[in-house]
Amino acid sequence: MADYTRSSSKRRRVSSSAIDMQSAIQQPGSIKINVEGAYIIDHEDEDSSHGSSPSSHTEGEEQSYQHHNRDIRLPNHTAVVSHVAADIGGSLAKVVYFSRENGVPESGGRLNFLSFETDKIDECIEYLRLLQHKYQKTNGDAKAADLMVMATGGGAFKFYDRIKERLGVDVVREDEMECLIMGLDFFITEIPTEVFTYNDDDPENAVDYQDPRSEVYPYLLVNIGSGVSMIKVSGPSQYQRIGGTSLGGGTLWGLLSLLTGARTFDDMLAMADKGDNHAIDLLVGDIYGEGMGYEKIGLSEKTIASSFGKVLKRKREAERRAEDGSGLSNGDAVPRPEEPPAAPANDEAVNLVGDGRMFKPEDISRSLLYAISNNIGQISYLQSEKHNLQRIYFGGSFIRGHAQTIHTLSFAIKFWSKGSKQAFFLRHEGYLGAVGAFLKRRPQSWGRRGSVDLVDI
Template sequence: MSQHYANTHVDTAIATADDADAEHHDGGFRPRAMTNTAEIDSTISHPGSVRINVKGAFIVDGTEQPATPANGYSNANGSYHEGKDIRLPNHTAVVSHIAVDIGGSLAKLVYFSREAHSTEPGGRLNFHSFETDRVDDCIEFMRHLKDNQLALNGSKPKDLCIMATGGGAFKYHDKIKKALGVDVLREEEMACLIIGLDFFITEIPREVFTYSETEPMQFVQPEADIYPYMLVNIGSGVSILKVSGPRKYERVGGTSLGGGTLWGLLSLLTPADSFDDMLDMAAQGDNAKVDMLVGDIYGTDYNKIGLKSTAIASSFGKVFRMKREAENEAEDSENTTHDHLQPSQQIQESSSNTSSVPQPKTRTDAVSRFSASDISRSLLYAISNNIGQIAYLHSHIHGLSHIYFGGSFIRGHPQTMNTLSYAIRFWSKGEKQAYFLRHEGYLGAVGAFLNRQPRNWGRRGSFEGDGAALEERLRERRGGDNEREMAA
């Protein structure tokens, strides 16, 4: 096993690219056969884990869709196919489970499928997301996968199991179980995030990258020596985790100002119907029309403290002044019109106004001077800058130089990544680095997928921790079997 999964009794076991052909056995090495169904069956009586053989794994670039029966399912009603499947050319074992991470805003789905009509071995991990408000569509998609289990990966519909994590694993547990008629196993959310991130960092080429405007997407090679590091997971809210080893983590901070904040405020301020619409608008906007910049105050850079003229001094700082100017212009225009009325018309209008209740200014009056795109970009910067600075402060407190940003808030959006990356470089004076992932929103779902325990492994939770209690029970069982054999 690779270094970060060296513990024999952790729930996840991965055959890595370096050691898939051999593994430790009685102090030496023995050849390792390709994963097969018999091996999985043996783990029921010989505790270990379902092995996901990632030798030769790679990301399928482009918009290519997986050649599976699920390919015909309509991606409507708030669903989204990621289009960055992970090809597992050497994984041949049956996989009879689906993993879903249901958060406050999005439900992320991960499932394995074989290549339809292909003579090549292996298959791929597929990534799909749904808006949580449309969780029924997500469940219907899982029903579709269940009905096609035999064609997808060789297992039967009755063998399907759902691994669920996130808050929705509790909120929608009974609903999923009743709708699909399958086991729904809940997995701890933070643990799944770390399992998923460790998998991506150490096993998948061209997954992790750094980002800046001058050097976008500089890929980082997978490595085994990754601890300690910090994970900033940006979903509806933000959780900041310090990770010191496999399954060794603590939540050290966070903020309620996350993706849900951006989504909520922009749904009030703009006509956007989805988070992707908001990101598209932000990409076209000019925050300088909304934000007060250093140059607006000083007329130039503020070099003494290292601030460029384009740095944001106050998010939305121009709104009040410009809004007031617009209102004054409207009043002046109204007064000018009133002065041009005939005396009899002025008297009639005055009489009418005294009997009517003053009308409040409408939303259109307040924001008509600002475009939805400019507002979107300004708020995106405000949320991202806040998260970046909080992330740096926690990394400084805990002495961590590797900072990974995950969560569906990022969505591969250049402005978001550049803002977060710039904040880390600026505040750390270039000593710390921000890292991003191509599957940033699926850490928890992939962790739940890898955390799958075969059916009939006994009491849930018996394989947690360092496995000492389990090992003791196995020794006792083996001792009892030997005694019965001798008695016979």
């Protein structure tokens, strides 16, 4: 990873709303989370014994959650934080919480990030219960019920009663769009090396980390979860959902679970890394011939002309040879015992890869990933053009820091804008809503734009 730098940008503040002021009055004893000197750390670069996570499983037992491998270190925050945040979506529940470093207030602390599959919401609630007990143990006379849960996303409403009943705490539900924007604003303005761009024209320096910036508006937020929402942000609390698409992470997850048998989204991304979409997609070079493209309209020979465009042709050719007794039927039958299997006349036509499959699961994964990502990238560009937005930020759990996904989205914006626009990504892209909900617990006038104020009771 690149060396982490500290920003010396001048802070500026905006006044809080009347609601925020009333909240501060009702919650005396509020504190300010100190982000001075904040930086991102990789778990691989430290001793894992820092003790930020409660123990929720015995040795040898599979964890029900995934701990994001980049915490945000807050070396100068020493006060107690008495709330956690959860963004519960259709596929994943994301949790953000603060922990003291080594249990010592003087050492500061960190923001921790982890996720659960929403189908395992009970495991998520149990983890929050363990955080309650750790909070009580760490803060002496504090009661477990003092730890408040800030919640956003559809699951904040769907599972509200269950969370409140099992934890015995206040559950404050926050608007999902507001939380997404507040979380993104925090990352853009406060955390060094959080935002980055990607340019594969220079493979050795493909990732370019951005310094925190104070002037951010307007911009387009493309949040890719189970579905996709596209939000025009004109200023603090000034936003409008301008579009989206139902073809998002849930689409990729659902189709690949049917086509490949993969059990988790991470397994699907790992397969895509090993795949070759040329066996599945019809390319411009397949139409015009090798070494030829359609340069007059800016298409190279490797440009995808039709996602999954080779599948039907190859399947039909295999079926024709099966009817002639020289091949396999539908890619899943066995050779006739009285005849030796004939070699395919055309390797491109049928090439079984095991278990009777005509296409490799890895190739299918790569092709579908490209199809979904390219579609999202093109719609994002069109929305940015329609609303005159230069900066396009991609967030959501669909991305997961996956290089091929980032490359495809970045390439799509660069291609359709002819290089005039750029895609921006985040290292905590799946936690915008959870961080925003965490930041909703706030007093007045803290942070570079007053968008990251917290209250502790």
